[in-house]
Amino acid sequence: MSWVPSERQQERDAYRRSRARRSTAVAFLSTFALVAIAVLALVSSPGWPRVKASFFDWDVAVESFPAILQGLWLNIRVMAVSAVLIVIVAMGLALARTLRGPVFFPVRALATGYVDVFRGLPLILVLLLVGFGLPGLRLQGIPTSAVALGTLALVLTYSAYVAEVFRAGIESVHPSQVAAARSLGLTRAQAMRHVVLPQAVRRVIPPLLNDLVALSKDSGLISILGAIDAVRAAQIETARYANFTPYVVAGVLFVALTIPLTRFTDVLARRSGWVGAQSTLAGGGALR
Amino acid sequence: MSPGRMRDPMPGRPLRLDRPLLSVRGVRKAFGDHVVLDDLSLDVHAHKVVVLIGASGSGKSTLLRCIDLLEDVDDGVIELEGQDITDPRLDANAVRARIGMVFQAYNLFPHLRVIDNVTLAPRLVHKASRAEAEAEALAVLERVGLAAKAQAFPDELSGGQQQRVAIARALVGKPAVMLLDEVTSALDPELVGEVLTLLAELKQAGLTMVIATHEMGFAREVADEVCFLHEGRVHERGTPAQVLGNPREERTREFLRRITGP
Ligand SMILES: Nc1ncnc2c1ncn2[C@@H]1O[C@H](COP(=O)(O)OP(=O)(O)OP(=O)(O)O)[C@@H](O)[C@H]1O
Ligand SMILES: [Mg+2]
Numbered sequence: 001m002s003w004v005p006s007e008r009q010q011e012r013d014a015y016r017r018s019r020a021r022r023s024t025a026v027a028f029l030s031t032f033a034l035v036a037i038a039v040l041a042l043v044s045s046p047g048w049p050r051v052k053a054s055f056f057d058w059d060v061a062v063e064s065f066p067a068i069l070q071g072l073w074l075n076i077r078v079m080a081v082s083a084v085l086i087v088i089v090a091m092g093l094a095l096a097r098t099l100r101g102p103v104f105f106p107v108r109a110l111a112t113g114y115v116d117v118f119r120g121l122p123l124i125l126v127l128l129l130v131g132f133g134l135p136g137l138r139l140q141g142i143p144t145s146a147v148a149l150g151t152l153a154l155v156l157t158y159s160a161y162v163a164e165v166f167r168a169g170i171e172s173v174h175p176s177q178v179a180a181a182r183s184l185g186l187t188r189a190q191a192m193r194h195v196v197l198p199q200a201v202r203r204v205i206p207p208l209l210n211d212l213v214a215l216s217k218d219s220g221l222i223s224i225l226g227a228i229d230a231v232r233a234a235q236i237e238t239a240r241y242a243n244f245t246p247y248v249v250a251g252v253l254f255v256a257l258t259i260p261l262t263r264f265t266d267v268l269a270r271r272s273g274w275v276g277a278q279s280t281l282a283g284g285g286a287l288r
Numbered sequence: 289m290s291p292g293r294m295r296d297p298m299p300g301r302p303l304r305l306d307r308p309l310l311s312v313r314g315v316r317k318a319f320g321d322h323v324v325l326d327d328l329s330l331d332v333h334a335h336k337v338v339v340l341i342g343a344s345g346s347g348k349s350t351l352l353r354c355i356d357l358l359e360d361v362d363d364g365v366i367e368l369e370g371q372d373i374t375d376p377r378l379d380a381n382a383v384r385a386r387i388g389m390v391f392q393a394y395n396l397f398p399h400l401r402v403i404d405n406v407t408l409a410p411r412l413v414h415k416a417s418r419a420e421a422e423a424e425a426l427a428v429l430e431r432v433g434l435a436a437k438a439q440a441f442p443d444e445l446s447g448g449q450q451q452r453v454a455i456a457r458a459l460v461g462k463p464a465v466m467l468l469d470e471v472t473s474a475l476d477p478e479l480v481g482e483v484l485t486l487l488a489e490l491k492q493a494g495l496t497m498v499i500a501t502h503e504m505g506f507a508r509e510v511a512d513e514v515c516f517l518h519e520g521r522v523h524e525r526g527t528p529a530q531v532l533g534n535p536r537e538e539r540t541r542e543f544l545r546r547i548t549g550p
Contacts, residue, residue: 177395183384185382186409186412195408
């Protein structure tokens with residue numbers, strides 16, 4: 001039971017450890033060199049002092065930060081609400097497209113048409129049409145706030161994309177799984193619900209998280225409807241200080257928001273064995 | 289499903305020796321222009337094991353899929369316990385629940401644990417409670433020698449173990465007939481034995497089975513009747529000793545020569 005590594009194995013382990021230390025040192029040095037070169041190139045460029053003054057003004061950054069952060073909080077809320085709605089609508093669309101039988105022809109056709117239209121329309125057009133067109137109808141119960149209309153536009157566009165992701169997942173489950181479920185006496189709906197969907201959803205979680213990252217950025221577009229999100233707040237601050245630094249601050253905040261999402265996707269993907277030997281972060285794991 | 293039947297691990301169905309349990313008559317099935325089954329007839333009596341043999345592409349899988357209503361026949365009748373199951377007015381899901389099918393590639397549900405693979409149909413189709421379904425599933429897993437693996441996921445099992453789980457999953461609904469499609473052909477040679485032993489035990493227990501196989505030794509051992517499929521029909525049928533040992537038909541002899549080698 002008590003296994004003591006042989007001398008040969010101990011020697012191998014020591015060798016691997018020394019290699020690992022060396023790799024880390026090399027990685028650190030090469031990264032440092034690259035960053036240093038980039039910074040030097042930037043700082044030594046003839047226009048740098050002026051760019052620095054108008055884009056990297058520390059005082060402006062500090063003073064505009066609270067307003068922009070408050071704007072970002074709106075982005076986060078819009079993102080969270082639309083993400084939930086998108087998943088629901090998209091799943092409905094994907095399932096509608098799998099329905100069989102003549103009764104469901106209109107549902108199927110409608111879902112297909114919806115996906116075709118909203119995947120083709122640029123998001124910014126949908127935002128403008130929904131944001132300025134819908135309130136013009138003066139219908140009862142139609143929201144009029146820029147935030148609600150912007151969220152609606154995001155949901156309309158993104159659910160078309162996400163529906164296709166779900167559909168791809170559903171179609172990636174081998175027909176033999178359905179055959180096995182049906183042979184047990186499960187109905188078509190039961191086979192979908194208990195056998196196909198659980199496998200399909202698991203497979204599409206990485207692309208879904210990818211869409212979530214895209215959504216977090218596109219939530220900034222609701223600013224064109226007048227909602228005061230991070231982008232709009234940065235615009236206001238920029239005008240106030242006559243300095244572009246607030247845009248850089250907003251940019252840094254958006255990146256800071258999406259990086260954890262991206263890394264989370266990586267971790268999830270690797271833990272579930274969704275990625276092959278080449279993982280995005282480690283770069284290693286391959287055979288010697 | 290009544291509680292009484294849920295507890296009974298063996299299908300204690302009334303024996304009607306006069307009429308076949310499963311009767312396939314004049315079945316035709318084509319895929320496009322390709323006629324796979326052509327006026328095929330086959331009777332399976334209760335507690336009998338019928339083995340289907342035939343070249344690759346001769347329609348063994350297609351026949352089993354037609355019986356399990358996974359394919360619609362183009363013509364002909366299939367009767368199960370005296371009922372025409374090819375009648376489109378019948379609830380096909382209820383019919384499939386009375387037939388146990390085991391596939392060549394196991395087709396276990398990879399996202400479900402072994403126990404959940406086995407209890408899925410009892411819970412969804414037979415509306416058994418979870419506790420009831422699990423007790424019954426454990427009994428069946430015990431029977432296939434895998435009660436200890438109830439909490440494992442399919443990909444943590446060997447091929448032979450996976451196929452025995454698939455058999456348990458089909459058995460748990462107490463099917464009137466079991467259809468097994470080349471259940472050992474995806475297995476390593478040393479794993480084939482454990483599955484064939486299990487099937488021999490099931491035969492001993494009185495199950496009615498239709499088995500498509502390339503394992504002639506196994507066919508000889510368990511079959512009550514061997515049917516050789518050729519050109520969409522049962523070309524020759526008889527006892528294993530007769531069909532495999534002393535075939536009447538030239539085609540059968542040719543087929544047996546080919547698979548046993550020169
Ligand atoms: N869904 C399908 N669409 C078109 N052709 C099919 C389909 N299923 C089966 N076939 C064809 O029907 C014929 C019979 O196939 P089947 O799988 O029943 O043969 P088999 O006897 O089980 O062969 P094997 O021993 O290789 O499993 C083959 O020629 C096959 O190509
Ligand atoms: Mg086959």
